[in-house]
Amino acid sequence: MLGAASGMVAGLATITPASGFVTIPSAFLIGLAGGTACYLAVTKLKNIFKYDDSLDVFGVHGMGSTIGILLLGLMASTEINPAIAGTFQKAGAAISLQGGMSQLINQAIGAGFAIVFSGVISWILLVVVKMITPLRVSEEEEDQGLDLAEHGESAYND
Secondary structure, eight states, X not given: OHHHHHHHHHHXXXXXXXXXXXXXXXHHHHHHHHHHHHHHIIIIXXXXXXXXXXXXXXXXIIHHHHHHHHHHHHHOOTTTOGGGGTSEEETTEEEOOOSSHHHHHHHHHHHHHHHHHXXXXXXXXXXXXXXXXXXXXXXXXXXHOHHHHHHSOOSSOO
């Protein structure tokens, strides 16, 4: 059940950036690419890099939305949303935001900035929080299980 729910969330995270801008066949391709990337991130990437990803948030939301943002740059269509043909202007000249390599590069720059910005801000917040309270529980509490150690309750009826 968790896998099915995670798959649905991955699909939503992947198509959300592109909704309203891509054709149905493009949406299908974005979903296929996003599903594959999310699956590999959750099952392979996490094991390779040994990072802690509770509820597979990075693998599902992070990878899915990044794939969606990048593929939007390739597949945005003026047929679906004519407004992207000329609403953006640079030096008074209308510039189309239709999908293509130049728009993919723009999307990659935007995604890269968002990743770096959120990483730096998260690191700063973690440093501040660590000054106030510990970020980790002890190994003993971790072995005991956080439900019991932190809440005084067992998560499972044995």
